[in-house]
Amino acid sequence: MRVECPHCHQKAIIASTNALSHTVKDLYCQCTNLEGGCGASFVMKLGYSHDLNPPIQNTRQLAASLLKSLTVSERQALIQSDLFGS
Numbered sequence: 142m143r144v145e146c147p148h149c150h151q152k153a154i155i156a157s158t159n160a161l162s163h164t165v166k167d168l169y170c171q172c173t174n175l176e177g178g179c180g181a182s183f184v185m186k187l188g189y190s191h192d193l194n195p196p197i198q199n200t201r202q203l204a205a206s207l208l209k210s211l212t213v214s215e216r217q218a219l220i221q222s223d224l225f226g227s
């Protein structure tokens with residue numbers, strides 16, 4: 142993960158981290174641009190935003206739950222349809 146100094150926009154390193162929760166961390170950063178007169182230290186936040194795909198197990202549980210809500214004839218009709226590409 143690359144961190145950019147918010148002051149001089151040069152490379153910074155993560156010196157340490159502090160977990161604020163299971164999904165949010167403070168990143169204590171140090172700018173490496175000493176020659177250019179910056180060298181600032183600062184804190185960035187790293188946090189979970191959202192899923193692009195849910196965990197596989199969640200998808201299976203959801204599918205199983207939906208299938209259980211159907212009657213046997215509805216399940217058979219679903220299997221015989223070309224919903225699954227066959």
Ligand SMILES: [Zn+2]
Pocket residue numbers: 146147148149150151172173174179180181
């Ligand atoms: Zn800097």
